[in-house]
Amino acid sequence: MIATLARRAKRAAEAANERRVLVFAGDRDRGIDAAYTAIEATIGNRPDEASIVSTREGFRFEEHRPRSADGLLGRTREVVVLDCHEQFVPNALGRCVGAVDGGGLLVLVTPDLDAWPETRDRFDVSLAVPPYGIDDVTGRFRGRLVDTLRTHPGIAIVSLGGGTDGTDAIERDELSMEPAGSTETVSRAQTPTVPPDSTFPDTAYAACLTADQARAVRAFEALATPEHAVVVEADRGRGKSSAAGIAAGALALAGADVLVTAPGIDSAAEVFARARKLIDDGSDDSVEPDDDTGTTESATGATRLLDAPGGGRVRYLSPAEAAKLPDDPDVVIVDEAAALSVRLLERLLDAPSIAFSTTVHGYEGSGRGFAIRFRERLLASRFSVRDVRLDEPIRYARDDPIEAWASRALLLDARPAVDASVADARVTDATYRPLPPADLLADETLLGEAFGLLVAAHYRTEPNDLARLLDAPNLLARALVVDGRVVAVALLAREGGLDAATRRRMYEGERVRGNMVPDLLTSQLRDETAAEPRGLRTVRIATHDALRDEGFGSRLLAEVHAEFGSRTPADDGVETDYFSVGYGATPRLLRFWRRAGYRTVHLSTSRNDTSGEHSAVMLRSAGEAGAHLLDRHADSFRDRERDGLSDAHREVDADVVRGALRACSASVPIDLTAAEWRSVVGASFGPGMYDSAPGAFRDLALAALIESEEGDEAGGPGGADDPVETDDTSLDDREERLLVQKVLQGRPVESVTDDLGFVSTATCMRALGDAYAPLVERYGTAAALAERERFIGE
Structure with missing residues (x-):
């Protein structure tokens, strides 16, 4: 039957030319046996056309582990089996x-479908972050x-042993469907041709599907000329990455020296x-390659360098x-650009020519932030921009039912409400x-709009996030x-509230899931009591793009502070001692x-590989325990930065340093000796x-x-400073940048002079x-002020 x-x-x-799904639900061993039967019945003795994702090993075809199954990226198979029993990872x-x-065929080997939502596995263990246990995890995503x-x-579903006599039974069979169009439509009406006057070789177009x-x-082809940019947008499976690769080779x-970057190799x-x-097809036989492929490859395993005849190359x-x-x-190609931060993409605009390939909807990242936030910067740049949209699927028909199923099941097409439906909204109209x-x-609709906003707010939102x-x-x-x-x-995210034994293990180096801020403060910053107070961390916050800069984000935070900041426990029965957030630091954020x-309270010493930004961690107290936590870590941050800015943080952007320090609540005692004051006064007013x-x-x-103040700063929601007025002791922006770069970061005066636009080092x-x-x-002692008088007089 199977x-x-x-x-x-x-x-x-x-x-x-579509895909189908077979579900074998029930006992795991029987399910794997059924999967073998399905493979043998459909592709026979061709194990290279099948892959399995499972925690088990020893299969006779390609194996991958379920934690990420990243090894399947860039691969295609006639049959893929996903063993959902021991660790089902969305x-x-x-x-x-x-x-x-x-x-x-996609073959799913699952527990009994009625029991599956209540079954707990190793993925659920990852959701049971302390102090919560596995019994606190629900099965709504699987339901x-x-x-x-x-x-x-x-989709067809087989209930293994579900028959009245213990035999297998077909629960559902929806496999046979009429194609949406004619045979010609299904097999693609248009055949790629070589354009007239093309500069790429004919083999480039012959490779197109x-x-x-x-x-x-x-x-x-326009990238061969400087100051050209290409933007290729598509949903998953349309061949945009393949097109970028063909172009890179050509x-x-x-x-040309082609630099390729992406969220990961x-x-x-x-x-x-x-x-x-x-490159292999275009190699000159007279060229002696490093191997029989005509290309060179680094020894790291993943291809990072391809050398072409004539001196060109493609590198990652x-x-x-x-x-x-x-x-x-000569050229930069950014694949999955939507999965990178806008700030990092802006830094790439110094390239001679550049291309961006981006997924509009998919687990690689949402194109929303790219299209809205970055597009306006690209169009305002020196580049002549050409846009291309790919709609035709490469490997299956346009109306493939499994694409629609996966999009709904994993919310790959989640998007915020359409702009027109919210364009006239005002903050005062909003309900929390x-x-x-x-x-x-x-x-x-509510799920799609909410998750769609979360997708748009972050350069990497995955199916796992929907399950969370x-x-x-x-x-x-x-x-x-x-x-x-x-x-x-x-x-x-609820964090902290951990018992003494857990805090001790964390302090001694054990990682505790789901407690980002307590883990940082405990293990890296060496505060064994930091995980005792209970925190509420903002993992993500997003405002509809049609309503940016209208105050909705501030209003939402104010409501969160009001709900959870009172000493009355929230709906989940947990009090909050402090609020926290961690994010890629930019001056605006x-x-x-x-x-x-x-x-x-913290600025990371290294940049995030994907965002290119240093991460900032910030706290806001909501009670006595949170106030004590904030006070001691603000003091520690102040003391670390005094020396760290000339070491690990020497290359951090000056405006990020200014923003991080301005947001530090620690006081800075000034205790200079008389001799030191004379030196400062002499440099300020004398020789x-x-x-x-x-x-x-x-x-x-x-x-x-x-202690610097922003004269235009508005009072923030629920605890931000009141508006202030600057005075004669305030510094302007360039003076503050000068203090950061020359004094705190210790950069060479020549580079500071160039960066800040001084005409000479002496002027700087x-x-x-x-x-x-x-x-x-502002800070001078009486003796220091008297010393000043020697130079300026009465």
Whole structure:
């Protein structure tokens, strides 16, 4: 019966150039045996056309582990089996769906579908973050997944042992479907052709599978000329990465140095596979390659370098490294650009020519932030921009039912409410409301809009995040709604409240899941009591793009503070001692969180490889225990930065340093000796030199930056400072940057002069002395002020 069903599923898939899903539900061993039967019945003795994702080992075809199944990226198979028993990871399901070719089968080996939502496995253990236990994790995500399996077309379900006599029974059979169009439509109406006057070799266009893809490759030809940019957008499976790879190979064959970057080397696998194939096809037989492929490959395993005849090459660097444009590449290609931060993408605009390939909807990242936030910057740049949209699927028909099923099951197409429905919303119209999982499950529109905003707010949102939203006991969601439309959403995580034994293990180096801020404060910053207070961390906060800068984010935070900041326990019975947030630090975000009453306690020493930013951690107290926690870590941050800015933080952007220090709540005691004051006064008002007392200048700079005020600062919601007026002892922006770069970071005066636009190093150092004059007025002792009088008179 199973062999017959599998063969029928394969025939239906092949006839429509679509995919089909077989579900074998029940005992695990019987399910794996059924999967073997299905493979043997459909592809026979071709193990290279099948892959399995399982915690078990020893299969006779390609194996992957379910934690991420990233090894399937860039691969296609006729049959992919996902063993859902011991560790069902939603991300792995997305990878498996994407790896099934048109005419192929996805086989799911699952527990009994009625019992599956209540079954707990190793993925659920990852959701049971302390102090919560496995019994606190729910199965809502899997319950919703089961509903989609039982209702979407293209899926058959076999209940193993579900028959009256213990035999297997077909619970559902929705495999046979009429194709949406004619046979010609299903097999693609347009055949790629070589454009007239093309500059890429004919083999580049011969490698294209659709006319859409050929149009994209044609657009990439413009990159051979400086100051051109290409943007390729598509949903998953449309061949945009392949088009980028074909173009990279063609440019390298023409002698160009092509720098490729992506969120990870695995994400760029398809780009390199296509570039390698084109370079191999175009290699000159007279060239002696390093190996019989005609290309060179690094010894790291993943391809990072392809050398082409004639001196061209294709090389990979991480986003943070690529943003430095090392070795002056001729062309930069950014694959999965939507998964990178806008700030990092902006740094790449110094390239001679650049291309961005981005997924509009998919687990690789949402194109929303790219399209809205970055597009306006790109269009305002020096580049001539060409846009290409790919709609035709490469590996399966346009109306493939499994694409629609996966999009719904994993919310790959989640998006915020349409702009027109919220464009006239005002902050005063908004209603604050909780978003409990039960409400989200009961309303697909509410779930899609809320999750769609979370996707748009972050460069990397995955199916695992949907499962966390629905099932993790430590997560809460809150929203602002106008006329039934979600206009802002916050995802919040309970942290801390850990017992002494757990805190001790954490202090001694054990990682404790789901407690980011307590773990940082305990293990890295060496505070064994930091995980005792109970915190509420803002994991993500998002406002609808049509309502940016209208105050919705601040209003939502104010409501969260009001709900959880009182000493009355919230709906979940847990009190909150402090609020926290961790994020990639930019001047704008530092200012936003400072105005919301948050204060800096940490700045990471390294950049995030994907965002290219240093992470800031900030706290806001909500009770006595939280106030004590904030006070001692603000003091520690102040003391670390006094020395750390000239060490690990020497290259941090000066405006990020200014924002982080301004948001530090620690006081800075000034205790200079009389001799040190004479040096400072002499450099400010007389002939003295900065080098005579660098420590004194550093202390004063730190104090000035921590205590600096923004004259245009509005009072933030629930605890931010009141508006202030500047006075004669305030520094302007360039003076503050000068204190950061020269005094605190210790950069060479030549680089500071160039960076801040001084006409000479002498002018720069004179400006440094002038910047200390108001600090003498603000902090100087009576003796220091008397010393000043020697130079300025009465």
